[in-house]
Structures are given as structure tokens and as C-alpha cells.
Amino acid sequence: MASAADDYDSLSAEDRQIRDKQDRAREQEEQAALPYKWTQELTEVDIIVPVPKGTRGKDLAVVIQKKKLSVGLKGQDKILEGELCQAIKVEDSTWTLEDNQSVLIHLEKINRQQWWENVLTHHPKIDTRKIEPENSKLSDLDGETRGMVEKMMFDNQQKQMGKPTSDELKKQEALRKFQAAHPEMDFSKAKIS
Template identity: 75%
Template structure:
């Protein structure tokens, strides 16, 4: 039996408690890392603290397709390892801010996947629980906006115990068919 099966069998209260514990553990693990990171679907931003007064020429930064190293020259790297997913090296950059932070911007190759971690040997986050930053429906192209609005409508309908848009379409088609064929008996028809 998997952890997912156990989770599915939990009551709402047990799930909320488990989610809270998982989130707290995740926050503690992430706080222990020598950097902070955030992501959007297309990019990952990493902020690495360095000693005050650090200049770009003092740094050794390597950004590879699946590798990242940030550190001071002639010292052990602050972070060094394999990235959990591939990046577009030519679109990824780094800069120093206020002579005390190295800001690394990584462009994801797969812009439709959340990262569990930055480096494969670091603790993972639960990507199923990521809450993306708010975006406006007006920011989306017409087709995507239509899909999102349909999903939102269907979700609302389900929560209220009402039919989804697809179920409403089926019901409408059946009503039209019945109107076109009043001679047929529909009293024993089951609609699924």
C-alpha cells in the first residue's frame, strides 16, 4: 500500500493535520538550505547569500544544462550539484545584488513541470501542493482562457452537486432529440 492510498483513506481532519505537518517539515528542510529559491512554471530563481562586499570577480559560478555551482573562488562551493531538471543555459543568468547575494535565474526546458528541488541531493517539496501566483484570466490567450473558465465552472458545479458543462450539453442534446421525436417513449431511459 502506498502513501497515496493511506492519504486517500484519511478523514478531512486527518488530511488537514497531515498537510500541516508536511508543510512545516518542508519549510524546516528548505530553511536549512544555504540558499532560498522560488519558481514559476517557466523559471527558477535562486538567491545565495555571500559575505558582504563580495564582487562578481570573487565568485565562481557555473551554470550548466543539468549542473549548478555557486561559491567564492578558492573555497568550497556554497552549492554544487546536479539540477533536478534540465535548463536552457543560454537563457539562464546570474548577478550579484548589494554585494551580498548571488541571484541565479534558471530558464526551464520543460515549462510545464514544477521542480521538487533545485539540486537532486537536496530535500524535495511536494509539487502537488504548489499554489501558483495569482494570474489574471485576461493574461491568458483565448483558448487557454476558455479551458480555465470551463474548469472553474465545472469545479463550482461539482462542489454544489450540479451537472458539469459536459453533462449539461448531454442533457440539452437529449431534450432536443426528445422534442424531435415525441412519438418515442423515453420514460425508461437512463442517462449516465
């Protein structure tokens, strides 16, 4: 049986546009039917849950766990409840009541390199391949991530010019230092791999 991806790959450009438009419309309809709205970045998920106007914090029952989430009014059925599609950092996740009519939930992802298909596993999924993240600046990134991105950009630029990557340059420098420290050795047949 052919997979949906194989089927998609065999479509013409016009048919792909039609399929994408249908898929987007279906996704929007499914997401609009949820009892909340949600957005995400690679590192976090933000959820807005409407509650009756005049709701106070003490009226709410909100539970945020590593793989579970529930929101509701005390003594009533939950507005949403279930297993999160991915694990979160509970200690960095929060909820607040805004204007006594919506609960804002901020979840910090543990896996900060993966888009979520849905918030709760039993809710409709979105196609994460179609997500277009906002352009971010290198200065927005933490030091470690920024260093990795800069290295990747440098290595890509070097490859395009037919020059050695940063790892290859490090190996060449290590060999030069070793040669300088050991002039008695013959390095004429040395290969760097």
C-alpha cells in the same frame, strides 16, 4: 505495500489537516536548512544565495549548465553544487550579484508545465501537489498558451450547457461545406464522431 498516497486517501479530513501541517513544517525546516532560498513559477526558478558582505563579482565562481549548477567563492568550497532536478535553457538563464551580499540566479525551465520538487537532485523535495500558484490573468500568457486556455474554457462551458465543443463545431462546419459542394450525395445517414 501501500503507497503514501493510498495511506493519505484513507485518512479522515482532520487527520489529513494534521498530516499536511506536519509535512509543511518538515518541508519548511528542510528548505530553511539549505544554503539558499528559492521560488518558482511554472516557467522559471529564482534562487538567492547569500555570500559574505562585500563580495565582488570577480570573487565568484558561478557555473550554469543545462543540468548542473554551482555557486561559490573562488578558491573555496562551493556553496552549492550538483545536478539540477530538471533541464534549463542556459542561454536564457542568468546570475547577478546584489548589494555585494547575495547572488541572484534566474533559471528558465525547458519544461514550462512542471513544478520542480527541488533545485538540486540531492536536496530535500517539496510536495508539488500542494503548490498554489498565483492567479494569473489571460493577458499575462503568451499567445499560444492563451489560445489553448481560452479554447479549454470555451469547451468546458459548452459541455456544461450540453452544446458542442469547438472541435465538434469545426467538424459540423466541415460537413456543411462538403454537403454544399456535393448536393448530389445523400448525407441522411452521416454521423459525426
